[in-house]
Amino acid sequence: MSTAAAPKKTPKPAALAGVKTLPAQLRALADQIERLGPLLNAETLKTEWKHLTTATDRISKLEAADLLAPLEDYLACRHGWLDAWAKAAESITAFCKQTLGAKSKAHAIQPGEDNLGHQLRLLGLCLNAAGREAVLNACTTAQNATKAPAPPPSKHINDTEARGALHQWGGMLEDEFLALAKTTDPTLLKRGAALLGFKTVGKTAAALKKLHRAAVQFHRNTRV
Amino acid sequence: MAAHVLAFLNFKGGVGKTTNTVNIAAILALHKQMAGRRVLVLDMDPQSNSTLWLINREGYAKAWESDRTIHRLFQTFEKGGTPDLAPLIQTAVLENLATGGRLDLVPGSFQMLELEERPALGHHIKQADSVLATALRKLRADYDCILIDCPPAWSLFTRNALRAADFILVPYTPDYLALEGIKWINQLLREYTRSAAPGRVAKLAGVIVNRYQPYQPVEAALLEMRDVLDTYSQLQNLDVQIFEPMIRNSTAVTDANNVQKALITERPHDPVTKDFIALTQNLLTFLDRFPKPDA
Numbered sequence: 001m002s003t004a005a006a007p008k009k010t011p012k013p014a015a016l017a018g019v020k021t022l023p024a025q026l027r028a029l030a031d032q033i034e035r036l037g038p039l040l041n042a043e044t045l046k047t048e049w050k051h052l053t054t055a056t057d058r059i060s061k062l063e064a065a066d067l068l069a070p071l072e073d074y075l076a077c078r079h080g081w082l083d084a085w086a087k088a089a090e091s092i093t094a095f096c097k098q099t100l101g102a103k104s105k106a107h108a109i110q111p112g113e114d115n116l117g118h119q120l121r122l123l124g125l126c127l128n129a130a131g132r133e134a135v136l137n138a139c140t141t142a143q144n145a146t147k148a149p150a151p152p153p154s155k156h157i158n159d160t161e162a163r164g165a166l167h168q169w170g171g172m173l174e175d176e177f178l179a180l181a182k183t184t185d186p187t188l189l190k191r192g193a194a195l196l197g198f199k200t201v202g203k204t205a206a207a208l209k210k211l212h213r214a215a216v217q218f219h220r221n222t223r224v
Numbered sequence: 225m226a227a228h229v230l231a232f233l234n235f236k237g238g239v240g241k242t243t244n245t246v247n248i249a250a251i252l253a254l255h256k257q258m259a260g261r262r263v264l265v266l267d268m269d270p271q272s273n274s275t276l277w278l279i280n281r282e283g284y285a286k287a288w289e290s291d292r293t294i295h296r297l298f299q300t301f302e303k304g305g306t307p308d309l310a311p312l313i314q315t316a317v318l319e320n321l322a323t324g325g326r327l328d329l330v331p332g333s334f335q336m337l338e339l340e341e342r343p344a345l346g347h348h349i350k351q352a353d354s355v356l357a358t359a360l361r362k363l364r365a366d367y368d369c370i371l372i373d374c375p376p377a378w379s380l381f382t383r384n385a386l387r388a389a390d391f392i393l394v395p396y397t398p399d400y401l402a403l404e405g406i407k408w409i410n411q412l413l414r415e416y417t418r419s420a421a422p423g424r425v426a427k428l429a430g431v432i433v434n435r436y437q438p439y440q441p442v443e444a445a446l447l448e449m450r451d452v453l454d455t456y457s458q459l460q461n462l463d464v465q466i467f468e469p470m471i472r473n474s475t476a477v478t479d480a481n482n483v484q485k486a487l488i489t490e491r492p493h494d495p496v497t498k499d500f501i502a503l504t505q506n507l508l509t510f511l512d513r514f515p516k517p518d519a
Contacts, residue, residue, distance in 0.1 A: 086257075163447070196444045222451040
Protein backbone atom coordinates (compact mmCIF):
# COMPACT_ATOMS: atom_id res chain seq x y z
CA MET A 1 0.00 0.00 0.00
CA SER A 2 2.22 2.69 -1.11
CA THR A 3 0.33 5.78 -2.05
CA ALA A 4 -2.73 6.18 0.10
CA ALA A 5 -3.61 6.27 3.76
CA ALA A 6 -4.98 2.99 4.99
CA PRO A 7 -8.72 2.81 5.64
CA LYS A 8 -9.73 3.23 9.26
CA LYS A 9 -10.47 -0.42 10.02
CA THR A 10 -7.58 -2.03 8.16
CA PRO A 11 -6.24 -4.84 10.35
CA LYS A 12 -2.64 -5.16 11.41
CA PRO A 13 -0.42 -6.98 8.90
CA ALA A 14 0.28 -9.74 11.47
CA ALA A 15 -3.34 -10.80 11.30
CA LEU A 16 -2.75 -11.89 7.72
CA ALA A 17 -1.39 -15.17 9.09
CA GLY A 18 -4.91 -16.06 10.07
CA VAL A 19 -7.97 -15.67 7.97
CA LYS A 20 -10.36 -14.25 10.49
CA THR A 21 -9.93 -10.75 9.11
CA LEU A 22 -9.16 -11.63 5.54
CA PRO A 23 -12.50 -10.60 4.00
CA ALA A 24 -12.24 -7.14 5.57
CA GLN A 25 -8.70 -6.75 4.24
CA LEU A 26 -9.80 -7.94 0.87
CA ARG A 27 -12.58 -5.39 0.71
CA ALA A 28 -10.24 -2.63 1.84
CA LEU A 29 -7.70 -3.54 -0.78
CA ALA A 30 -10.26 -3.70 -3.56
CA ASP A 31 -11.74 -0.34 -2.52
CA GLN A 32 -8.32 1.19 -2.45
CA ILE A 33 -7.41 -0.03 -5.90
CA GLU A 34 -10.70 1.23 -7.29
CA ARG A 35 -10.38 4.67 -5.69
CA LEU A 36 -6.74 5.20 -6.46
CA GLY A 37 -6.67 3.40 -9.77
CA PRO A 38 -6.44 6.56 -11.91
CA LEU A 39 -3.62 7.94 -9.77
CA LEU A 40 -1.41 4.86 -9.63
CA ASN A 41 1.35 4.13 -12.10
CA ALA A 42 1.13 0.91 -14.04
CA GLU A 43 3.75 -0.90 -11.94
CA THR A 44 2.04 -0.12 -8.61
CA LEU A 45 -1.33 -1.04 -10.05
CA LYS A 46 0.12 -4.36 -11.20
CA THR A 47 1.55 -5.06 -7.69
CA GLU A 48 -1.70 -4.18 -5.92
CA TRP A 49 -3.69 -6.24 -8.41
CA LYS A 50 -1.38 -9.21 -7.74
CA HIS A 51 -2.02 -8.84 -3.99
CA LEU A 52 -5.73 -8.85 -4.60
CA THR A 53 -5.76 -11.89 -6.88
CA THR A 54 -3.52 -13.86 -4.51
CA ALA A 55 -5.81 -13.09 -1.61
CA THR A 56 -8.89 -13.95 -3.66
CA ASP A 57 -7.32 -17.16 -4.78
CA ARG A 58 -6.48 -18.04 -1.17
CA ILE A 59 -9.93 -17.33 0.12
CA SER A 60 -11.64 -19.19 -2.69
CA LYS A 61 -9.95 -22.41 -1.55
CA LEU A 62 -11.27 -22.13 1.97
CA GLU A 63 -14.55 -23.31 3.35
CA ALA A 64 -17.10 -21.01 4.91
CA ALA A 65 -16.13 -21.99 8.44
CA ASP A 66 -12.51 -21.04 7.81
CA LEU A 67 -13.45 -17.44 8.12
CA LEU A 68 -14.29 -17.80 11.79
CA ALA A 69 -10.89 -18.79 13.09
CA PRO A 70 -7.21 -18.62 12.23
CA LEU A 71 -6.37 -21.11 9.52
CA GLU A 72 -4.12 -23.35 11.64
CA ASP A 73 -6.73 -23.55 14.40
CA TYR A 74 -9.43 -24.33 11.91
CA LEU A 75 -7.41 -27.03 10.19
CA ALA A 76 -6.65 -28.69 13.54
CA CYS A 77 -10.34 -28.52 14.39
CA ARG A 78 -11.30 -29.88 10.96
CA HIS A 79 -8.88 -32.79 11.35
CA GLY A 80 -10.26 -33.69 14.79
CA TRP A 81 -13.81 -33.35 13.51
CA LEU A 82 -13.36 -35.68 10.52
CA ASP A 83 -11.43 -38.14 12.67
CA ALA A 84 -14.22 -38.16 15.23
CA TRP A 85 -16.78 -38.73 12.46
CA ALA A 86 -14.75 -41.70 11.23
CA LYS A 87 -14.32 -43.24 14.67
CA ALA A 88 -17.42 -42.25 16.60
CA ALA A 89 -20.05 -41.01 14.19
CA GLU A 90 -22.88 -41.54 16.70
CA SER A 91 -21.33 -39.25 19.31
CA ILE A 92 -20.68 -36.50 16.78
CA THR A 93 -24.16 -36.83 15.30
CA ALA A 94 -25.56 -36.49 18.81
CA PHE A 95 -23.43 -33.38 19.37
CA CYS A 96 -24.68 -31.86 16.10
CA LYS A 97 -28.29 -32.56 17.09
CA GLN A 98 -27.73 -31.04 20.49
CA THR A 99 -26.04 -27.97 19.02
CA LEU A 100 -28.20 -27.32 16.00
CA GLY A 101 -31.46 -28.75 17.30
CA ALA A 102 -32.70 -32.27 16.64
CA LYS A 103 -35.28 -31.08 14.11
CA SER A 104 -32.91 -28.92 12.09
CA LYS A 105 -32.85 -29.66 8.37
CA ALA A 106 -29.10 -29.20 8.45
CA HIS A 107 -28.61 -32.82 9.53
CA ALA A 108 -29.81 -34.20 6.22
CA ILE A 109 -27.37 -34.59 3.36
CA GLN A 110 -28.12 -31.89 0.79
CA PRO A 111 -28.61 -32.75 -2.89
CA GLY A 112 -25.24 -33.12 -4.57
CA GLU A 113 -23.44 -33.23 -1.25
CA ASP A 114 -21.04 -36.06 -0.46
CA ASN A 115 -20.19 -37.35 3.02
CA LEU A 116 -17.14 -35.13 3.38
CA GLY A 117 -19.06 -32.07 2.25
CA HIS A 118 -21.87 -32.91 4.66
CA GLN A 119 -19.53 -33.30 7.61
CA LEU A 120 -17.69 -30.07 6.81
CA ARG A 121 -20.94 -28.15 6.43
CA LEU A 122 -22.00 -29.40 9.86
CA LEU A 123 -18.61 -28.37 11.22
CA GLY A 124 -19.18 -24.85 9.93
CA LEU A 125 -22.65 -24.70 11.46
CA CYS A 126 -21.48 -26.10 14.80
CA LEU A 127 -18.53 -23.69 14.92
CA ASN A 128 -20.96 -20.85 14.37
CA ALA A 129 -23.44 -22.10 16.94
CA ALA A 130 -21.24 -23.48 19.71
CA GLY A 131 -17.76 -22.10 19.12
CA ARG A 132 -14.43 -23.78 18.59
CA GLU A 133 -13.86 -24.93 22.17
CA ALA A 134 -17.17 -26.78 22.31
CA VAL A 135 -16.48 -28.46 18.97
CA LEU A 136 -12.99 -29.54 20.05
CA ASN A 137 -14.40 -30.88 23.32
CA ALA A 138 -17.01 -32.88 21.43
CA CYS A 139 -14.28 -34.37 19.19
CA THR A 140 -12.15 -35.32 22.21
CA THR A 141 -15.10 -36.80 24.07
CA ALA A 142 -16.10 -38.86 21.04
CA GLN A 143 -12.53 -40.18 20.65
CA ASN A 144 -12.23 -41.04 24.33
CA ALA A 145 -15.53 -42.85 24.27
CA THR A 146 -14.14 -45.10 21.53
CA LYS A 147 -10.78 -45.56 23.18
CA ALA A 148 -11.84 -46.28 26.74
CA PRO A 149 -15.19 -47.98 26.97
CA ALA A 150 -13.84 -50.58 29.31
CA PRO A 151 -15.08 -51.53 32.69
CA PRO A 152 -12.77 -50.25 35.39
CA PRO A 153 -9.77 -52.50 35.95
CA SER A 154 -9.38 -54.31 39.20
CA LYS A 155 -8.45 -51.83 41.93
CA HIS A 156 -5.12 -51.67 43.73
CA ILE A 157 -3.94 -54.87 42.05
CA ASN A 158 -0.39 -53.59 42.08
CA ASP A 159 -0.31 -53.06 45.85
CA THR A 160 2.55 -55.51 46.44
CA GLU A 161 2.77 -54.79 50.16
CA ALA A 162 -0.87 -55.77 50.71
CA ARG A 163 -0.43 -58.77 48.44
CA GLY A 164 2.57 -59.91 50.46
CA ALA A 165 0.53 -59.48 53.64
CA LEU A 166 -2.25 -61.64 52.17
CA HIS A 167 0.27 -64.42 51.53
CA GLN A 168 1.48 -64.09 55.13
CA TRP A 169 -2.02 -64.14 56.58
CA GLY A 170 -3.02 -67.02 54.31
CA GLY A 171 -0.17 -69.10 55.71
CA MET A 172 -1.36 -68.62 59.31
CA LEU A 173 -3.86 -70.46 61.44
CA GLU A 174 -7.01 -68.54 62.20
CA ASP A 175 -6.11 -67.87 65.84
CA GLU A 176 -2.66 -66.65 64.85
CA PHE A 177 -4.20 -64.28 62.31
CA LEU A 178 -6.79 -62.94 64.76
CA ALA A 179 -4.03 -62.23 67.27
CA LEU A 180 -1.90 -60.55 64.62
CA ALA A 181 -4.83 -58.51 63.32
CA LYS A 182 -5.11 -56.73 66.67
CA THR A 183 -1.67 -55.20 66.20
CA THR A 184 -1.79 -54.80 62.43
CA ASP A 185 -2.15 -51.40 60.77
CA PRO A 186 -5.91 -51.10 59.99
CA THR A 187 -5.15 -49.55 56.59
CA LEU A 188 -3.13 -52.62 55.62
CA LEU A 189 -6.06 -54.83 56.60
CA LYS A 190 -8.33 -52.66 54.47
CA ARG A 191 -5.96 -52.73 51.49
CA GLY A 192 -5.64 -56.50 51.71
CA ALA A 193 -9.40 -56.87 51.88
CA ALA A 194 -9.84 -54.47 48.95
CA LEU A 195 -7.43 -56.58 46.87
CA LEU A 196 -9.67 -59.56 47.44
CA GLY A 197 -12.68 -57.54 46.34
CA PHE A 198 -14.19 -56.78 49.75
CA LYS A 199 -15.66 -53.30 49.86
CA THR A 200 -15.28 -52.87 53.62
CA VAL A 201 -13.70 -54.79 56.43
CA GLY A 202 -14.49 -54.28 60.08
CA LYS A 203 -12.43 -55.22 63.09
CA THR A 204 -15.08 -57.65 64.30
CA ALA A 205 -14.09 -61.28 64.70
CA ALA A 206 -16.55 -62.35 62.00
CA ALA A 207 -15.17 -59.90 59.45
CA LEU A 208 -11.59 -60.85 60.25
CA LYS A 209 -12.40 -64.56 59.97
CA LYS A 210 -13.96 -63.93 56.57
CA LEU A 211 -10.85 -62.06 55.46
CA HIS A 212 -8.65 -64.85 56.77
CA ARG A 213 -10.60 -67.52 54.89
CA ALA A 214 -10.20 -65.55 51.65
CA ALA A 215 -6.48 -65.02 52.36
CA VAL A 216 -5.99 -68.76 52.94
CA GLN A 217 -7.70 -69.48 49.64
CA PHE A 218 -5.59 -66.89 47.86
CA HIS A 219 -2.38 -68.29 49.35
CA ARG A 220 -3.34 -71.84 48.38
CA ASN A 221 -4.57 -71.06 44.86
CA THR A 222 -1.49 -69.08 43.89
CA ARG A 223 0.99 -71.86 44.60
CA VAL A 224 2.86 -72.55 41.37
CA MET B 225 6.65 -57.08 6.56
CA ALA B 226 5.64 -60.44 7.97
CA ALA B 227 2.69 -61.18 10.19
CA HIS B 228 2.69 -61.68 13.93
CA VAL B 229 1.26 -65.10 14.74
CA LEU B 230 -0.88 -65.39 17.87
CA ALA B 231 -2.21 -68.62 19.36
CA PHE B 232 -5.31 -68.57 21.59
CA LEU B 233 -4.83 -71.39 24.06
CA ASN B 234 -6.32 -72.62 27.29
CA PHE B 235 -6.79 -76.23 28.29
CA LYS B 236 -10.05 -75.41 29.98
CA GLY B 237 -13.06 -75.36 27.66
CA GLY B 238 -15.59 -72.54 27.50
CA VAL B 239 -13.21 -69.75 28.45
CA GLY B 240 -13.60 -67.84 25.17
CA LYS B 241 -10.85 -69.12 22.86
CA THR B 242 -13.07 -69.15 19.79
CA THR B 243 -14.97 -66.02 20.82
CA ASN B 244 -11.72 -64.11 21.22
CA THR B 245 -10.19 -65.45 18.00
CA VAL B 246 -13.20 -64.70 15.83
CA ASN B 247 -14.02 -61.29 17.24
CA ILE B 248 -10.47 -59.97 17.41
CA ALA B 249 -9.82 -61.22 13.87
CA ALA B 250 -13.02 -59.56 12.61
CA ILE B 251 -12.14 -56.26 14.28
CA LEU B 252 -8.63 -56.34 12.82
CA ALA B 253 -10.06 -56.92 9.35
CA LEU B 254 -13.18 -54.78 9.42
CA HIS B 255 -12.83 -51.90 11.85
CA LYS B 256 -12.19 -48.50 10.33
CA GLN B 257 -9.33 -47.75 12.71
CA MET B 258 -7.41 -50.89 11.85
CA ALA B 259 -6.24 -49.54 8.50
CA GLY B 260 -7.36 -52.47 6.41
CA ARG B 261 -5.38 -55.28 7.95
CA ARG B 262 -5.16 -58.66 6.28
CA VAL B 263 -5.90 -61.37 8.81
CA LEU B 264 -5.71 -65.14 8.58
CA VAL B 265 -7.56 -67.36 11.04
CA LEU B 266 -6.36 -70.96 11.38
CA ASP B 267 -8.85 -73.27 13.04
CA MET B 268 -6.70 -75.92 14.71
CA ASP B 269 -9.51 -77.22 16.89
CA PRO B 270 -11.13 -80.45 15.61
CA GLN B 271 -14.43 -79.10 16.94
CA SER B 272 -14.06 -76.42 14.22
CA ASN B 273 -15.99 -73.80 16.14
CA SER B 274 -14.20 -70.85 14.51
CA THR B 275 -15.00 -72.34 11.12
CA LEU B 276 -18.67 -72.80 11.97
CA TRP B 277 -18.84 -69.26 13.37
CA LEU B 278 -17.21 -67.66 10.34
CA ILE B 279 -18.58 -69.65 7.39
CA ASN B 280 -21.46 -71.53 9.09
CA ARG B 281 -22.50 -75.10 8.46
CA GLU B 282 -22.89 -74.84 4.67
CA GLY B 283 -19.43 -73.35 4.23
CA TYR B 284 -17.97 -75.96 6.53
CA ALA B 285 -19.64 -78.78 4.56
CA LYS B 286 -18.26 -77.40 1.29
CA ALA B 287 -14.76 -77.11 2.71
CA TRP B 288 -14.94 -80.63 4.06
CA GLU B 289 -16.28 -82.08 0.82
CA SER B 290 -13.59 -80.39 -1.25
CA ASP B 291 -10.94 -81.43 1.29
CA ARG B 292 -9.89 -77.83 1.86
CA THR B 293 -9.37 -78.00 5.61
CA ILE B 294 -6.38 -78.12 7.91
CA HIS B 295 -6.77 -81.93 7.85
CA ARG B 296 -5.23 -82.01 4.38
CA LEU B 297 -2.11 -80.22 5.57
CA PHE B 298 -1.28 -83.03 7.97
CA GLN B 299 -2.38 -85.73 5.57
CA THR B 300 0.05 -84.37 2.98
CA PHE B 301 2.85 -84.50 5.54
CA GLU B 302 1.86 -88.03 6.50
CA LYS B 303 2.12 -89.12 2.86
CA GLY B 304 5.55 -87.54 2.53
CA GLY B 305 4.45 -84.51 0.50
CA THR B 306 5.21 -80.83 1.10
CA PRO B 307 2.50 -79.30 3.27
CA ASP B 308 1.01 -76.20 1.67
CA LEU B 309 -1.58 -73.95 3.27
CA ALA B 310 -2.27 -71.73 0.25
CA PRO B 311 -4.80 -74.04 -1.48
CA LEU B 312 -6.74 -74.43 1.78
CA ILE B 313 -7.36 -70.76 2.36
CA GLN B 314 -10.89 -69.41 1.99
CA THR B 315 -10.29 -65.81 1.05
CA ALA B 316 -12.34 -62.79 2.09
CA VAL B 317 -14.65 -64.57 4.50
CA LEU B 318 -15.12 -61.06 5.87
CA GLU B 319 -14.07 -57.97 4.00
CA ASN B 320 -14.12 -54.21 4.35
CA LEU B 321 -14.08 -52.84 0.83
CA ALA B 322 -13.49 -49.28 2.04
CA THR B 323 -10.31 -50.03 3.98
CA GLY B 324 -9.15 -53.13 2.12
CA GLY B 325 -9.28 -55.14 5.35
CA ARG B 326 -9.82 -58.85 4.82
CA LEU B 327 -10.26 -61.96 6.90
CA ASP B 328 -9.17 -65.29 5.38
CA LEU B 329 -9.78 -68.66 6.96
CA VAL B 330 -8.21 -72.07 6.90
CA PRO B 331 -11.11 -74.22 8.09
CA GLY B 332 -10.79 -76.91 10.70
CA SER B 333 -12.31 -80.36 10.40
CA PHE B 334 -13.54 -83.05 12.76
CA GLN B 335 -11.44 -85.49 10.70
CA MET B 336 -8.46 -84.05 12.54
CA LEU B 337 -9.44 -86.15 15.55
CA GLU B 338 -8.24 -89.34 13.91
CA LEU B 339 -4.92 -87.86 12.81
CA GLU B 340 -3.38 -88.08 16.26
CA GLU B 341 -3.58 -91.84 16.16
CA ARG B 342 -1.59 -92.15 12.96
CA PRO B 343 1.94 -93.45 13.52
CA ALA B 344 3.52 -90.85 11.23
CA LEU B 345 2.02 -88.01 13.28
CA GLY B 346 2.59 -89.37 16.78
CA HIS B 347 4.17 -87.28 19.50
CA HIS B 348 7.50 -89.09 19.08
CA ILE B 349 7.80 -87.78 15.51
CA LYS B 350 9.24 -84.34 16.23
CA GLN B 351 8.91 -83.14 12.62
CA ALA B 352 5.15 -83.58 12.89
CA ASP B 353 5.09 -80.68 15.37
CA SER B 354 6.56 -78.29 12.80
CA VAL B 355 4.18 -78.94 9.91
CA LEU B 356 2.18 -75.76 10.47
CA ALA B 357 5.22 -73.58 11.20
CA THR B 358 6.86 -74.67 7.95
CA ALA B 359 3.72 -74.14 5.88
CA LEU B 360 2.99 -70.80 7.52
CA ARG B 361 6.44 -69.38 6.85
CA LYS B 362 5.53 -68.91 3.17
CA LEU B 363 2.35 -67.03 4.07
CA ARG B 364 3.65 -64.66 6.73
CA ALA B 365 4.44 -61.96 4.20
CA ASP B 366 0.88 -61.99 2.88
CA TYR B 367 -0.78 -61.10 6.19
CA ASP B 368 -0.60 -58.52 8.95
CA CYS B 369 -1.82 -60.86 11.62
CA ILE B 370 -2.37 -64.62 11.85
CA LEU B 371 -4.55 -65.99 14.64
CA ILE B 372 -4.68 -69.64 15.63
CA ASP B 373 -7.65 -71.08 17.52
CA CYS B 374 -6.22 -74.01 19.51
CA PRO B 375 -8.03 -77.05 20.88
CA PRO B 376 -8.53 -77.27 24.66
CA ALA B 377 -5.99 -80.06 25.02
CA TRP B 378 -2.32 -80.89 24.62
CA SER B 379 -2.30 -82.43 21.17
CA LEU B 380 -0.53 -82.55 17.84
CA PHE B 381 -2.42 -79.39 16.85
CA THR B 382 -1.56 -77.52 20.02
CA ARG B 383 2.12 -78.35 19.61
CA ASN B 384 1.96 -77.21 15.97
CA ALA B 385 0.36 -73.95 17.06
CA LEU B 386 3.07 -73.40 19.67
CA ARG B 387 5.81 -73.97 17.10
CA ALA B 388 4.16 -71.68 14.56
CA ALA B 389 3.13 -68.82 16.85
CA ASP B 390 5.14 -65.93 18.24
CA PHE B 391 2.92 -65.41 21.26
CA ILE B 392 0.30 -67.28 23.25
CA LEU B 393 -2.78 -65.45 24.45
CA VAL B 394 -4.74 -67.21 27.15
CA PRO B 395 -8.47 -66.54 27.21
CA TYR B 396 -9.58 -66.80 30.81
CA THR B 397 -12.75 -66.59 32.86
CA PRO B 398 -12.07 -65.49 36.42
CA ASP B 399 -12.39 -68.72 38.37
CA TYR B 400 -10.13 -71.26 40.04
CA LEU B 401 -10.27 -73.97 37.35
CA ALA B 402 -9.30 -71.55 34.61
CA LEU B 403 -6.35 -70.46 36.76
CA GLU B 404 -5.29 -74.09 37.05
CA GLY B 405 -5.54 -74.27 33.24
CA ILE B 406 -2.98 -71.46 32.99
CA LYS B 407 -0.68 -73.27 35.39
CA TRP B 408 -0.87 -76.35 33.17
CA ILE B 409 -0.11 -74.32 30.09
CA ASN B 410 2.95 -72.80 31.69
CA GLN B 411 4.25 -76.12 32.95
CA LEU B 412 3.77 -77.87 29.61
CA LEU B 413 5.18 -74.88 27.77
CA ARG B 414 8.36 -74.94 29.84
CA GLU B 415 8.83 -78.66 29.41
CA TYR B 416 8.10 -78.48 25.70
CA THR B 417 10.41 -75.51 25.20
CA ARG B 418 13.16 -77.44 26.94
CA SER B 419 12.65 -80.57 24.83
CA ALA B 420 11.92 -78.85 21.50
CA ALA B 421 14.33 -76.35 19.96
CA PRO B 422 14.55 -73.43 22.41
CA GLY B 423 13.50 -70.09 20.95
CA ARG B 424 11.21 -71.78 18.47
CA VAL B 425 8.26 -72.06 20.79
CA ALA B 426 5.78 -69.25 21.37
CA LYS B 427 6.05 -67.14 24.50
CA LEU B 428 3.24 -66.60 26.96
CA ALA B 429 2.19 -63.00 26.23
CA GLY B 430 -0.77 -62.64 28.50
CA VAL B 431 -4.28 -63.30 29.53
CA ILE B 432 -7.54 -62.03 28.10
CA VAL B 433 -10.21 -61.84 30.78
CA ASN B 434 -13.66 -62.80 29.51
CA ARG B 435 -17.06 -62.50 31.16
CA TYR B 436 -15.83 -59.95 33.67
CA GLN B 437 -18.25 -58.91 36.43
CA PRO B 438 -17.20 -56.70 39.32
CA TYR B 439 -18.01 -59.15 42.14
CA GLN B 440 -15.86 -60.04 45.13
CA PRO B 441 -15.04 -63.63 44.07
CA VAL B 442 -14.14 -62.38 40.60
CA GLU B 443 -11.80 -59.74 42.04
CA ALA B 444 -10.19 -62.38 44.26
CA ALA B 445 -9.74 -64.72 41.27
CA LEU B 446 -8.14 -61.91 39.26
CA LEU B 447 -5.75 -61.16 42.08
CA GLU B 448 -4.77 -64.83 42.25
CA MET B 449 -4.12 -64.83 38.53
CA ARG B 450 -2.03 -61.63 38.72
CA ASP B 451 0.02 -63.22 41.47
CA VAL B 452 0.64 -66.36 39.43
CA LEU B 453 1.47 -64.36 36.30
CA ASP B 454 3.99 -62.27 38.23
CA THR B 455 5.81 -65.48 39.12
CA TYR B 456 5.79 -66.55 35.47
CA SER B 457 7.03 -63.15 34.34
CA GLN B 458 10.14 -63.73 36.42
CA LEU B 459 10.68 -67.10 34.75
CA GLN B 460 10.55 -65.83 31.17
CA ASN B 461 12.11 -62.63 29.97
CA LEU B 462 8.75 -61.00 29.26
CA ASP B 463 6.06 -59.50 31.43
CA VAL B 464 2.97 -61.64 31.21
CA GLN B 465 0.14 -59.16 30.79
CA ILE B 466 -3.46 -59.05 31.77
CA PHE B 467 -4.64 -57.37 28.62
CA GLU B 468 -7.05 -54.54 29.24
CA PRO B 469 -9.87 -53.92 29.06
CA MET B 470 -11.41 -57.03 30.48
CA ILE B 471 -14.30 -58.27 28.33
CA ARG B 472 -17.51 -57.74 30.25
CA ASN B 473 -20.15 -60.42 30.66
CA SER B 474 -22.78 -59.79 27.97
CA THR B 475 -25.55 -61.62 26.19
CA ALA B 476 -24.53 -59.86 22.95
CA VAL B 477 -21.67 -62.36 22.59
CA THR B 478 -24.09 -65.30 22.61
CA ASP B 479 -26.47 -63.44 20.30
CA ALA B 480 -23.71 -62.88 17.74
CA ASN B 481 -22.59 -66.50 18.10
CA ASN B 482 -26.13 -67.74 17.48
CA VAL B 483 -26.36 -65.94 14.15
CA GLN B 484 -22.76 -66.80 13.19
CA LYS B 485 -21.72 -63.16 13.01
CA ALA B 486 -18.84 -61.30 14.56
CA LEU B 487 -19.74 -58.70 17.17
CA ILE B 488 -18.32 -55.91 15.03
CA THR B 489 -20.90 -56.63 12.34
CA GLU B 490 -23.79 -57.87 14.47
CA ARG B 491 -23.57 -55.51 17.47
CA PRO B 492 -21.18 -52.73 16.44
CA HIS B 493 -22.32 -50.32 19.17
CA ASP B 494 -22.66 -52.73 22.07
CA PRO B 495 -20.39 -52.00 25.06
CA VAL B 496 -18.88 -55.48 24.83
CA THR B 497 -17.90 -54.80 21.20
CA LYS B 498 -16.18 -51.63 22.39
CA ASP B 499 -14.33 -53.72 24.96
CA PHE B 500 -13.12 -55.95 22.13
CA ILE B 501 -12.09 -52.98 19.98
CA ALA B 502 -10.09 -51.41 22.80
CA LEU B 503 -8.56 -54.79 23.64
CA THR B 504 -7.53 -55.28 20.01
CA GLN B 505 -5.91 -51.85 19.97
CA ASN B 506 -4.00 -52.70 23.14
CA LEU B 507 -2.91 -56.00 21.65
CA LEU B 508 -1.53 -54.15 18.64
CA THR B 509 0.29 -51.74 20.93
CA PHE B 510 1.80 -54.76 22.71
CA LEU B 511 2.84 -56.34 19.38
CA ASP B 512 4.40 -53.08 18.21
CA ARG B 513 7.06 -53.62 20.86
CA PHE B 514 8.27 -56.64 18.97
CA PRO B 515 9.59 -56.43 15.43
CA LYS B 516 7.82 -58.73 13.04
CA PRO B 517 9.95 -61.72 12.13
CA ASP B 518 11.27 -62.04 8.62
CA ALA B 519 8.98 -63.82 6.26
